[in-house]
Amino acid sequence: MASPSTRIDDGHDMDSVNSGLMREKLSVLVVDNDALVRKVHEKIVSKLKVAKQVQIQTATNGKEALDLHLSGSSFDIILMDMQMPIMDGTEATKELRAMGVESMIVGVTSADARADKEAFTEAGLDQCLAKPLTADKIKSLVETLEKNK
């Protein structure tokens, strides 16, 4: 199994007029078993320049996400896929909340069944978004983060 990857984007090349108001750091964990989805979501987050420094890590299933937290990592936003092997998003979310993780956990799913989505939300999500994510959806998550500071 691939180990979680990390990438850091330095936002120093963005609009200097806004740089004073911009958040210093944003850390995001992308949890999805599909490499293509991880690649796209990672790219969307890194391109957004919503913070002076954007740190992105990826995990291929809920267990990897849990292991990251158990080893001391923490994140501002966790983008959690619902259906994954080994440990799915619903279980991983329950475990993270039981561990005391208070990060924003956003469910990302293409699931059609409302019952599945309800169970996922009840596991402790802050919100649930439809896959695929877009730049606007992620920007609005960061705005929510800022409002709740």
Added chain:
Amino acid sequence: MEVGQMQRRLVEFTKSLFVEGFLDGQFLQLQQLQDDSNPDFVVEVVSLFFQDSEKLLNDLTSALEQQDVDFKKVDAHVHQLKGSSSSIGAQRVKNACVVFRSFCEEQNLQECMRCLQLVKQEFYLAKNKFETLFTMEQQIVAAGGSIPATEITSF
């Protein structure tokens, strides 16, 4: 063929892919993510889709050939294909997966097998269209031109 003509052909071809439902807005999102730091992003992502999906389609074929078909396993594969096709904007592949999933839920083997054929058909059609698109782009770049940005308002 001169560059301007190639660019116009590309714009018309891209427009046709949206009009015929092969592509949706998610493909435009992918194009917007491409920049000088990652100039081959779209090709990389689409290539990854075709590699992973070929394997998924093979897994689906063998799953449906089993004596006791595990419809949950079949559904999981279709779900993954639906997710990745929607991530690149391959709308017709995604829509075929939506129908497929409904028959997985009913555990209707005959309809599932029919859906698999439809998904494969849409997959290979999409692959063909993307290959044509990327070849046209490469020809423009080789001739010294730039790729015109896709404007959805022109459709």
